[in-house]
Amino acid sequence: MLLAIDCGNTNTVFSIWDGARFLGTWRTSTEWQRTSDQYYVWLSTLMKFQGVEADITDVIISSTVPRVVFNLRVLADRYFDTRPIVVGKPDCLLPVDVRVDEGTAVGPDRLVNTVAGHDLYGGDLIIVDFGTATTFDVVDTDGAYIGGVIAPGVNLSLEALHNAAAALPHVDISKPQSVIGTNTVSCIQSGIFWGYVGLVREICARIKAERGREMRVIATGGLAPLFQQTVDLFDAYQDDLTMHGLTVIYNYNKDTA
Ligand SMILES: Nc1ncnc2c1ncn2[C@@H]1O[C@H](COP(=O)(O)OP(=O)(O)OP(=O)(O)O)[C@@H](O)[C@H]1O
Numbered sequence: 195m196l197l198a199i200d201c202g203n204t205n206t207v208f209s210i211w212d213g214a215r216f217l218g219t220w221r222t223s224t225e226w227q228r229t230s231d232q233y234y235v236w237l238s239t240l241m242k243f244q245g246v247e248a249d250i251t252d253v254i255i256s257s258t259v260p261r262v263v264f265n266l267r268v269l270a271d272r273y274f275d276t277r278p279i280v281v282g283k284p285d286c287l288l289p290v291d292v293r294v295d296e297g298t299a300v301g302p303d304r305l306v307n308t309v310a311g312h313d314l315y316g317g318d319l320i321i322v323d324f325g326t327a328t329t330f331d332v333v334d335t336d337g338a339y340i341g342g343v344i345a346p347g348v349n350l351s352l353e354a355l356h357n358a359a360a361a362l363p364h365v366d367i368s369k370p371q372s373v374i375g376t377n378t379v380s381c382i383q384s385g386i387f388w389g390y391v392g393l394v395r396e397i398c399a400r401i402k403a404e405r406g407r408e409m410r411v412i413a414t415g416g417l418a419p420l421f422q423q424t425v426d427l428f429d430a431y432q433d434d435l436t437m438h439g440l441t442v443i444y445n446y447n448k449d450t451a
């Protein structure tokens with residue numbers, strides 16, 4: 195069975211894939227100091243707790259944080275006796291082309307999202323991922339990653355306001371009742387919520403105009419549903435897009451090996 199690990203700048207997600215479905219998904223904060231032993235105790239405890247019995251034979255990793263890969267490799271080696279596939283490394287093959295400026299190290303999460311989007315929805319896509327950063331990945335007709343947009347993430351923007359302005363509290367994102375805030379919290383919520391609605395709309399419109407064609411907008415990441423509730427920003431929402439992409443890349447590498 196496959197252990198797929200999606201390591202973002204804020205959170206790391208582990209999923210077990212039995213070839214047909216995910217048996218379990220668990221989330222921990224990303225910390226490069228965490229050792230392979232710590233990962234294993236955490237993972238095996240949660241698996242036992244949820245009654246997930248899995249004989250893990252393979253591991254695939256996508257990490258936007260280079261430093262964490264070392265201990266995840268040790269985890270794969272020591273506890274599952276396998277050499278992991280690491281997305282972005284030369285020996286990990288991708289089923290899609292990457293057409294960007296030479297020397298660009300595209301974030302592996304964006305490559306994985308591209309592969310997943312192409313597998314599920316075909317081509318001419320804009321994939322919006324609301325993670326630590328809000329990223330837009332542009333997928334060509336043939337599934338190639340051809341670039342995109344990186345904007346600050348929603349929670350990062352909220353934190354930045356709080357950190358930089360002495361009188362502004364930490365605020366959780368939510369949909370404000372109105373655009374005009376009548377207290378500090380609702381003013382901040384309005385700025386972030388409607389600001390991001392505008393950001394997503396404008397960027398998607400400009401990408402479509404630049405490409406001169408219709409494109410489908412696929413959203414992923416924990417905050418996407420909050421936006422979708424209000425305005426029709428996306429054509430589809432796929433909660434486990436990155437995990438799905440990891441299974442596609444795993445199969446592709448197994449088949450071509
Ligand atoms: N209504 C909400 N308000 C605040 N946070 C939320 C809400 N809904 C989901 N979240 C948070 O959004 C995050 C979604 O996780 P996701 O994997 O999309 O990105 P991330 O873990 O923040 O970033 P990265 O993948 O870059 O580490 C989770 O941390 C979750 O707690």
Ligand SMILES: CC(C)(CO)[C@@H](O)C(=O)NCCC(=O)O
Nearest residue numbers: 258299300301303304327329344
């Ligand atoms: C943009 C993030 C942080 C989003 O997780 C990640 O994909 C990353 O570190 N990317 C590297 C730069 C690039 O994708 O062009």
Ligand SMILES: [K+]
Nearest residue numbers: 202303325436
């Ligand atoms: K993510």
